[in-house]
Amino acid sequence: MSRKCGTGTAAFAEGCLGDRQCALPVAYCGRCRGEVYREDIVYTWEGGYVCAVCMEELFDVMTTGEKAEALGARPVPASGLSGAALPQPDT
Numbered sequence: 001m002s003r004k005c006g007t008g009t010a011a012f013a014e015g016c017l018g019d020r021q022c023a024l025p026v027a028y029c030g031r032c033r034g035e036v037y038r039e040d041i042v043y044t045w046e047g048g049y050v051c052a053v054c055m056e057e058l059f060d061v062m063t064t065g066e067k068a069e070a071l072g073a074r075p076v077p078a079s080g081l082s083g084a085a086l087p088q089p090d091t
Contacts, residue, residue, distance in 0.1 A: 029054055 025035035030048035042049040045058065059067070065075065 031058075 023037055026038050027036040027042070027049065028034065029036060029042070029051040030045070031050045031054040034051055034053070036042055036049075036051060041052055043052070043055040045055065050058065062070070068075065
């Protein structure tokens with residue numbers, strides 16, 4: 001006879017193997033405190049970890065400059081570019 005989900009101390013209660021609804025979380029998101037499971041992806045953020053939903057929300061509120069910096073890009077004033085440096089539009 002199998003035990004009811006959530007009554008065991010193992011990651012999966014007997015009889016629930018592979019059922020995400022029975023799995024115990026391995027961690028909690030540092031921002032929303034949502035449950036994080038073994039197969040989830042988390043992201044480092046300011047010394048902690050956040051879930052994918054929170055990461056999207058954090059990225060959405062970043063400025064273009066902050067996003068560029070996060071990607072390793074740097075701003076360059078267009079006044080310093082020569083015409084040959086930029087692709088010309090098709091006519």
